[in-house]
Amino acid sequence: MHVHAQHNHRNHPSGSGTLYIALGITAGYALVELIAGMRFQSLALMSDAGHMFSDAAALGLAAFAAWMARRPAGMRHTFGYARAEIVAAFVNGMAMLIVVVMISTEAVKRLLDPPEVQGLGVLTVAFVGLIVNLLVIYLIDRGERTLNTRAAALHVLGDLIGSVAAITAGAVIYFTGWKPIDPLLSILIAVLILIATIRLLREALHVLMEGVPSGLPLAEVGKVMAQIQGVRSVHDLHVWNISSGQIALSAHVDIDEIGQWPATLELLRIALRERFGIAHVTLQPEALGGINPGLHARVRIVPSENHGGDAD
Numbered sequence: 001m002h003v004h005a006q007h008n009h010r011n012h013p014s015g016s017g018t019l020y021i022a023l024g025i026t027a028g029y030a031l032v033e034l035i036a037g038m039r040f041q042s043l044a045l046m047s048d049a050g051h052m053f054s055d056a057a058a059l060g061l062a063a064f065a066a067w068m069a070r071r072p073a074g075m076r077h078t079f080g081y082a083r084a085e086i087v088a089a090f091v092n093g094m095a096m097l098i099v100v101v102m103i104s105t106e107a108v109k110r111l112l113d114p115p116e117v118q119g120l121g122v123l124t125v126a127f128v129g130l131i132v133n134l135l136v137i138y139l140i141d142r143g144e145r146t147l148n149t150r151a152a153a154l155h156v157l158g159d160l161i162g163s164v165a166a167i168t169a170g171a172v173i174y175f176t177g178w179k180p181i182d183p184l185l186s187i188l189i190a191v192l193i194l195i196a197t198i199r200l201l202r203e204a205l206h207v208l209m210e211g212v213p214s215g216l217p218l219a220e221v222g223k224v225m226a227q228i229q230g231v232r233s234v235h236d237l238h239v240w241n242i243s244s245g246q247i248a249l250s251a252h253v254d255i256d257e258i259g260q261w262p263a264t265l266e267l268l269r270i271a272l273r274e275r276f277g278i279a280h281v282t283l284q285p286e287a288l289g290g291i292n293p294g295l296h297a298r299v300r301i302v303p304s305e306n307h308g309g310d311a312d
Contacts, residue, residue, distance in 0.1 A: 027056035082243035114179035123170030230264035
């Protein structure tokens with residue numbers, strides 16, 4: 001007997017309009033910074049433009065995911081299209097690694113042979129960029145706060161550091177004429193992009209490999225389920241992300257009598273939803289009847305630690 005708790009695979013669109021506005025502002029000013037950086041010979045400004053383009057990609061990813069989430073599940077994609085955001089995040093992360101290499105290579109060249117940089121122009125454009133970043137964060141914060149929008153906001157927040165670096169480079173060159181500050185700060189921006197990109201790739205891979213969601217104590221989930229009235233034990237426990245913010249769980253549940261299952265299932269669903277935020281639940285009851293519990297002492301509540309926490 002297989003019982004599947006009722007659920008809906010479709011996401012509800014949230015904050016997509018705000019994301020599109022933020023995307024347009026960010027991408028537009030990134031282009032302005034790129035052109036200004038080429039005009040004023042500022043690598044710091046061009047690398048900050050690269051960072052803003054990465055912000056635009058993150059915002060575009062969130063908006064794209066909101067659009068894809070509107071598509072219903074079908075016979076070929078029974079979980080819907082929510083995981084498209086994870087694939088897009090991974091592709092975007094790999095592209096940003098190329099950007100980091102390009103910025104770092106050009107920075108080394110400019111350290112060896114610094115070109116003329118118009119400090120005042122860099123200072124002015126970077127300051128406006130700082131204002132743009134603050135505006136984008138404000139817009140995102142006004143919308144509904146989901147995992148996607150929080151990640152996008154953090155990405156834009158990191159770009160604030162890049163804008164400050166570009167402002168610093170412009171000010172130093174304008175007042176002191178010390179040119180190496182521009183490529184040095186460009187390397188700093190490249191490092192910031194690299195850190196954010198590695199984090200993004202790790203999270204995307206973790207979801208694609210159907211790992212246990214970060215911050216979710218798998219052992220605790222199993223214990224809570226096993227303590228529900230009518231449950232003898234829990235095994236074959238699996239917990240994974242369908243996509244960001246969508247957690248799914250499946251397990252086999254040993255119970256004394258199959259007639260108790262409807263009430264037990266409802267208690268399990270409530271506990272999983274309220275304690276861990278897990279709404280997508282698939283549970284298979286296995287009635288033990290009057291079998292001696294000692295014969296089932298080998299049944300695990302959760303996977304053993306030597307499996308690295310992966311459900312099997």
